[in-house]
Amino acid sequence: MIFIFNGFNRAALIEKLTGNRVISKLYDFVKTNRIKCKCAGLAMLGVGCLTMSLLCAGVTVGFNVSYSGKDIAVVGSRSVLQNAISIATENITDTKAQKAIASPEFSLTLTVSDRLENAAQLADSIIENTDCIGRAAVLKVNGETVACADAQSIKSFLEQRRTAFYVDGAENSAEFVDTVEVEEGYYLKSEISEVNEAKSVIDTLNVKTVSVIKTEVAIPYNTVKKTTSEKTVGYSEVVTAGCNGLSRVTESVEYINGEEAARTELSNEVVTAATDKVVLVGTAIKKVSASERATASSAGLICPLASYRISSYYGDGRNHKGIDLCASRGTAIFAAGGGTVTYAGYDSDFGYNVIIQHSNGIKTRYAHADALCVSKGQVVSQGDMIATVGSTGRSTGNHLHFEVIVNGVRVNPAPYIGL
Ligand SMILES: [Zn+2]
Known part of the structure; x- marks a missing residue:
């Protein structure tokens, strides 16, 4: 005034x-x-x-902002609107979504002062009222967009996939093999897909899992042979039972999509050491008594192998009822004496074996043969080839198990074959 x-x-x-x-x-x-x-x-x-x-x-003047035909805010000046558009554009990284924000219409009106909105509030209103855009996230693999869907669902599916190959009870860590990024923001609704589509893409991502696994592993015991000249060849006795030990092994195992790709032992701690199994083995050559030798010589038998090594005598530590003569597989076995073949066949203990009935009440058995050369009922002469050495039946190596049976009793064969 x-x-x-x-x-x-x-x-x-x-x-x-x-x-x-x-x-x-x-x-x-x-x-x-x-x-x-x-x-x-x-x-x-x-x-x-x-x-x-x-x-x-209590009334002030403001500009009414009408956007896409709808009143969305009242602001204090035109510059607020310009700032709001700038903020809205900055908040939207997707260029297609940026373009979707049309220029708002502008009009002036009167309103109460406490309804004026600032640029940030108006920016939010502009975004909210742009019907063709929506809040979502794009999933990028090595910089390339492979999916666009609800952000929370994408994050949840990624976490499920990343931890899918964890090993129970192990210390696990995992990461995607490729560079995986999630960019949240506003995108065209037409480009936002159903979450299941995003899940199917995520389920193809390669995952490297590293699991630190602790296991308890048995340490097998060793078998140690000790010899004694106090026992004859073929004697065998377990003097100390073997006992497995236990070790605790920590390994780092790398998996690609659950398939083991690499394994590194981090530590190996012996919890309990193994105890050796100790076997006492006889080395003495068995002596044959003079009376045994005299009786045997009257039988007139010969040794059924031309060359051999004795691996077990009659009556050793396991109540052995014959003598074991080692020779290589296929070595000829001869009839110790002439007679009739009363058995030529196979059984689970003796494998392929032959029994010859001689005169004077004596029988001989030739067991664990590889092949038989005679058949039941056949008459053979002393020295005829009747079979070949093998390891059939209950046997652990190539040898001839030879028995002499006198009147139904299996006796020591050694003296009968000049040992
Ligand atoms: Zn034997």
Whole structure:
């Protein structure tokens, strides 16, 4: 009022009044709506009075923002809208979604002051009211977009896939073989797919899992042979039972999609050492008594092998009822004496074997043969080839198990064959 009565200065008045934000808007309003005032002083007086009235009523002036035909906010100035558009664009990284934000329509209106929104709030409103975009995430593998879907679902499926190959009870870590990135933001709804589509893509991602696995492993015992000259060849006795030990092994195992790709032993701690099995083995050559030798010589038998090594005598530690003569597989076995073949066949203990009935009540058996050369009922002469050495039946190596049976009793064969 002082300005009006002390020499009117329009420019000074406008400058003074526009120092007030509200008056500035009203002035802008007047200019925008081309209100013709012949007397600027009166106009500004009117503006001042109106301002005072509005301020007293708690009302201020704002710009109504109408976007896509819908009123979405009231702001204090045009610049707020420009800032809001900038913020909305910055918040959207996807270029297609950026383009979807159309330029809002602008109009001016009066409203209460506490409804004015700032640029950030208006930016949110613009994004919310852009119907063709939605909040989602894209999944990128090695920089290439392979899926676009609900962000939480993508994150959840990725975590499920990453941990899918964990080993129970192990310390596990896992990572994707390829570079996998999730970028959340706003995208065109037309490009946001169903979560199951994203899951099917995620389930093809390669995962490297490293599991630290602890296992307890048996340490097998060793068998140690000790010899004694106090026992004859073929004697065998377990003097100390073997006992497996136990070790605790820690390994780092690398898997690709659950398939083992590499294994590294990190530590091997012996919990219990193994105990050796000790076997006492006889080395003495068996002596044959003079009476045994005299009886045997009357039988007139010969040794059924041309060359051999004795591996077990009659009556050794396991109640052996024959003598074992080692020779290589296929070595010829001869009839110890002439007679009739009463058995030529196979059984689980003796394998392929032959029994010859001699005269004078003596029988001989030739066991564990590889092949038989005679058949039951056949008459053979002393020295005829009747079979070949093998390891059939209950046998652990190539040898001839030779028995002499006198009147149904298996006797020591050694003296019968000159040993
Ligand atoms: Zn034997």
